[in-house]
Amino acid sequence: MWRRFARTLIDGPATERAPALPDRAAEELARAIEASARERLGRSLAIRQVDAGSCNGCELEIHMLNSIVYDLERFGLKFVASPKHADVLMVTGPLTRNMHEALLRAYDCTPDPKWVVAVGDCAANGGVFAGSYAVAGGIEAAVPVDLVIRGCPPTPVQLLEGLLALLQAADRPRPKPRQASAPGAI
Amino acid sequence: MDPRIEELRALLGQGTAMPCRPWAHARLDRPQWERLLLLLAADARLELLSLWAEPGVVLCALRHEEEEEFVLFSLACPDGTYPALSPLRPGAVRFERMVRDLWGLVATDAVDLRPWLDHGRWALAAPMAARPARREAPPAPTDAPQPAFLPVEGESLHQIPVGPIHAGIIEPGHFRFTAQGEMVARLEQRLGYVHKGTLGLMIGKPARAAATFAARISGDATVAYSIAYARAVEAALGVAAPTRAVWLRALMAEIERIANHLHDFGFVCNDAAFAFIHARTGLLREGVLRAAATAFGHRLMMDRVLPGGIADDLTLLGPDAIERALAAIEAELPDLIATYENYASLVDRVVGTGAVSAQLVARFAAGGHVGRAASRGFDCRKSPGYAPYDALDFAVPVFAEGDVDARVRVRLAELQESIKLVRAILADLPHGPVLVPLAAAAGEGAAMAESFRGEVFAWVRLDESAILRGAFLRDPSWLQWPLLEAAIEDNIVPDFPLCNKSFNCSYSGVDL
């Protein structure tokens, strides 16, 4: 381990080293997020991820945002353990009926102002699971969605792009906090 | 000849032979099913791999541990009931609960018949049955029945409810801990939160179109699922995938295993507050995912494996990209393993924690790293085996301790075997086409593929137009989750994340 640390002094951090670097697009995007995070928010943005029925593919890619390759935290964006500490709910999955209530509760626990990001084709409209007896077909059925990041699963670069869009949108004036909807099943 | 084996084979002969390939499948009548139960009671080497249903029919997959026989039995249940397997095989409990929730077939004399996947929130009851019942007043999302947990008796016990939403970026499920101080007296899991009705969506689709769903039962093992499903369909249709496709499937499967084992190794260490290893494995994993994207056009290699072959050939840049990712792992892995082994604070957390006995593992027939960390060496790449693994040289590492450390060590050893396998596959890759058309024929097929968690079992039934009429995909976690309940007993609550990560069972895979 110490050898690794010593090497790091010579090589520099992995986040910027050649093999570990995001490709050029991601690099530019990363710089852009950094700028807008500072300019527009002037503070950090806390994200709570909620799996509303994902196949776990989306989660795997969201995990990579936290890796030293993408290092999301350098932009002031970080994942938190409780919706009570969150500004953003990042929701995956087609919204299974069995997760509907849990998502509503997480939404209600999140203080205003808050944003909801739907991650993956499933969260957008149910994806391949649309039409099943067991899913609502997209998280909009339970909570208002501010941003959709498509993909199955979206790549870490696409996720970064989406978060940039969110940071820009977050600066615009917003209507009063909306109520989550609780429709009857089917 | 072992008389019990003879009895098993006799039972196979007496039942009505079903057209299943390559596994023998006998449809039994009730007295014969009762005899099967007697056999299960008498012969502990007969392992229950899976239990599922079709409308009005219950099926089970068994493996004879010594003879390496893999067989299917089924029973028509005109009155909606069948004699339970759970008194004889504890692994049957959750299957029986699932079969009742999805197909409405009730196991008589079952150990536990509380609902499992059905949380009372669907508009249908028994949605996979021939005629699902509409619930009169579909429950509102916030107004579902409360689950019943098993009673726990004793002094100064308290309960800790956790989930369904957990603190990390992980799948949802509910854990009910009963603890005495810091010590866990019992853990009960309640899953089903991510039930998407995937099997229901597959039925009625052409075999190839339904592959999309097989690839999304558990996205982290998408390649292994797709292989198991494709092999079952090919067996049912009597179609052989081209040799090059078979080798490229194995290439993808081993890349998937490497990526996931890196992930799990890092996460176990991270849960022992050792972020360094996690940071490094994250970097290595990203390298593997990028190589997969270069080689196959998708980071997780989703939808690449299809019945009849694979969607696209390996790209020209693929082999180099893969080799670079492997070289990066090899350059760093020895250092990471040395770190893992030499830090007392880390060793203290993982050694002896969350131990599962070899007997318990054998009773549940748990596969993957959970089995192989506790002396059960089953790996379906070796037995029953499938191409191209019969032509490749690799070891299946087995440990005896059954604790968190042993499960990590299985992964570390497999990781290195998989690196060798990837190189061997790339070196000997046969030439030729990668996809053949599927015949339109009726049939039934069963197959397994070894995922990073253990064996994925797939069963399909197709009609004359190769439309899916029956399907079941069994995640290895079905037989691993219950052992996590056992592993945490008499451990402290703060060690739960560590135990849980060392199992890393799938939620989506068992919730279906």
Ligand code: SF4
């Ligand atoms: S969008 Fe794709 S990867 Fe994400 S949860 Fe849905 S099926 Fe899985």
